[in-house]
Amino acid sequence: MRALVWNGTNDIRCETVDDPRIEDPRDCILKVSSTAICGSDLHLMDGVVPKMKQGDILGHEFMGEVVEVGADVKRLKVGDRVVVPFTISCGECWFCQREMYSLCDTTNRTAENARAAMGHAPAGLFGYSHLTGGYSGGQAEYVRVPHADVGPIKLENDLPDDKVLFLSDIFPTGWMAAENAIGDEKGKTVAVWGAGPVGQFAVRSAWMMGAERVIVIDRVPERLALAASYGKAETIDYSQTDVKEALDEMTGGRGPDAGIDAVGAEAHGHGVLGDIKDKVELHTTGMSDQPFALQEMVMSVRKGGTLSVPGVYADKVTFPIGPFMNKGLTMKSGQTHMQRYLAPLLKRVEAGEIDLSEIITHRGDLKDGPDFYKTFRDKHDGCIKCVMKPEEL
Numbered sequence: 121m122r123a124l125v126w127n128g129t130n131d132i133r134c135e136t137v138d139d140p141r142i143e144d145p146r147d148c149i150l151k152v153s154s155t156a157i158c159g160s161d162l163h164l165m166d167g168v169v170p171k172m173k174q175g176d177i178l179g180h181e182f183m184g185e186v187v188e189v190g191a192d193v194k195r196l197k198v199g200d201r202v203v204v205p206f207t208i209s210c211g212e213c214w215f216c217q218r219e220m221y222s223l224c225d226t227t228n229r230t231a232e233n234a235r236a237a238m239g240h241a242p243a244g245l246f247g248y249s250h251l252t253g254g255y256s257g258g259q260a261e262y263v264r265v266p267h268a269d270v271g272p273i274k275l276e277n278d279l280p281d282d283k284v285l286f287l288s289d290i291f292p293t294g295w296m297a298a299e300n301a302i303g304d305e306k307g308k309t310v311a312v313w314g315a316g317p318v319g320q321f322a323v324r325s326a327w328m329m330g331a332e333r334v335i336v337i338d339r340v341p342e343r344l345a346l347a348a349s350y351g352k353a354e355t356i357d358y359s360q361t362d363v364k365e366a367l368d369e370m371t372g373g374r375g376p377d378a379g380i381d382a383v384g385a386e387a388h389g390h391g392v393l394g395d396i397k398d399k400v401e402l403h404t405t406g407m408s409d410q411p412f413a414l415q416e417m418v419m420s421v422r423k424g425g426t427l428s429v430p431g432v433y434a435d436k437v438t439f440p441i442g443p444f445m446n447k448g449l450t451m452k453s454g455q456t457h458m459q460r461y462l463a464p465l466l467k468r469v470e471a472g473e474i475d476l477s478e479i480i481t482h483r484g485d486l487k488d489g490p491d492f493y494k495t496f497r498d499k500h501d502g503c504i505k506c507v508m509k510p511e512e513l
Contacts, residue, residue, distance in 0.1 A: 121136070121261035122137075122260065122261055122486050122487075122510065123135060123178075123260035123261065124257075124260070125176065125177055125178070126175070126176045129165070130166065132489065134486050134489055137177065137260075139262055140256065140262050140264035142188060142190050143266075145190040145192035146190055146193060146266065147189075147190045147193070147265060148196055148272070149188035149262055149264055150182075150183075150184045150204065150258075150263050150272075151184050151185045151186075151262055152183070152184040152262065153281055153509065154182065154281035155179050155182040155258050155259045155260070155486075156285060156288075156505065156507045157179075157492055157505075157508075158180060158181050158317070159317060159384075159496075160180075160248070160384070160432045161178060161179070161247075161493070164178065165493055166497070170249065171233050171254075172249050172250070173250060173254070176247070176254070176256070176257075177247060177256040177263075178257045179246065180248055180289060181206065181258070181286065181289045182204055182258025183201070183202060183204060183285050184202070184204075185201055186198055186268075186272075187262070192269075195274070196274065201275045202272035203272065203284055203285065203288050203466075204258065204263075205271050205272075205273075205287075205288060205458030205462060206248075206288060206289045207221050207222045207244075207245060207456070207457070207459070208227040208246065208255060208266050208267060209221040209222070209267065209270055209271065209458075211267065211270035219457055219459075220457055221243065221458055221459045221460060222454060222455035222458065223242050223243060224244070227253060228244045228252060228253045229254060230250045233250055237251060243455070244266075245455070246263070259489060259508065271458075273287065273462040273463065282476070282477035282507065283469060283475065284476065286317070286476040287462060287469070287476075289458075290318050291469075291474075293321070293430050293456045294319070294321025294323075294324070294382075294430070295321065295325040295461055296454075296456045296457065297322045297325070297380050297430040298325035298326040298328075298380065299325070299329065300426070300428035300430075300452035301379070301380050301427075301428035302326060302329045302330070302426075306329070306331075307330065307331075308331050308376075309334075309377050309378075310326045310334050310335070310376060310380065311367060311378070311421070312334065312335070312380045312382055313381050313383050313417055314338060314381070314384075314431065315337075315346065315355075316343065317504065318431075319336065319383075320347060321479075322430070323336060323353050324351055324474055326380075327351075328468070328474075334351065334352075334354070335356060336351065337363055338356075340499050343504060344357060346504060350479070364416065368420075375420055375421055375423075375425065376421055377426070378425055378427070378428065379420065379421040379428070380428045380429075381413050381414050381417055381427070384432040411433070413431065414431075415438070418439075418443050418447075421447075422447075423447045423448055423449075425450075426451075426452065427449055427450065427451040427452070428451075429451060480504075481503050481505055481506070482505070482506040482507070483506075484509075485509060485511070488508060
């Protein structure tokens with residue numbers, strides 16, 4: 121089969137590789153109908169996330185048709201159309217029983233790498249390094265899906281792939297980011313750093329949760345325009361405006377009630393802390409985490425406010441702990457507990473509350489993947505989201 125394969129930093133290729141096979145009776149094999157490139161995939165391309173190996177198959181946003189099931193799979197059958205969450209969870213361990221699925225205790229096959237880097241091992245993830253299990257991803261014609269009765273959600277509708285594909289990651293990720301920022305309190309002002317795909321869905325999710333105002337910070341014109349049109353958000357272009365001053369002015373000097381860091385490890389320096397040069401070099405890759413968005417969020421969110429961090433970081437950062445503590449801020453973070461959100465968010469999609477396809481700007485085949493990675497990373501050609509179908513369009 122064909123797949124997008126990591127061959128080193130900035131070296132993604134479409135190659136012919138072995139077809140996947142059933143390795144455990146709880147597996148299924150999926151024929152991929154649509155797959156996408158996520159912003160966090162760019163951290164793999166750029167070498168920020170450690171423990172990648174040559175030949176690793178990328179991709180954790182995918183869906184398709186079940187073509188084979190293991191002997192112990194009960195919920196799915198051949199021919200079912202499913203969306204697969206990016207987290208691989210057993211459904212039975214202490215964490216899964218408490219719906220903390222991205223912290224599953226049993227699915228990370230390379231847990232020793234994660235424990236050395238983090239202290240404990242989170243769940244296995246599709247297509248995302250040997251810190252998180254080294255599982256082959258879904259930017260391929262076929263993929264093996266472990267714990268098939270726990271992860272995939274079966275589609276009983278005729279909605280096209282473009283309308284449901286992003287249930288695999290970025291819509292639930294944006295939703296949990298907004299949930300962590302807002303909680304049960306309606307009427308909040310929420311500032312979102314980053315108008316990429318997760319940021320766009322965090323904006324829409326914040327409105328659905330009862331936010332009173334949503335403000336988006338970015339520098340890319342087409343992303344800001346989409347946040348204003350699709351997200352109905354107020355916008356700040358940080359390349360033109362001091363973000364802290366702008367947010368103070370927009371909120372009467374108080375600052376937003378909550379902030380969402382939808383950027384992560386490869387943020388660009390700007391604004392109140394943009395002149396800080398100290399980046400923390402990762403001992404595993406020699407790359408650097410760049411916490412500029414996180415730093416600025418600490419300084420900008422009001423006293424007693426909440427910080428939500430769905431953006432991916434690889435290791436240590438320079439963090440303004442003094443302002444964080446003295447302002448009485450709270451931070452919530454983590455990979456998304458996908459299986460908690462799939463069914464309720466699918467219902468919102470089916471009810472027409474949100475059209476997930478409106479962020480797609482580029483469509484193609486797997487062979488277009490290497491170019492799409494570069495276009496997405498470099499924010500060229502108005503690129504916001506790339507979707508690929510393994511068969512020619």
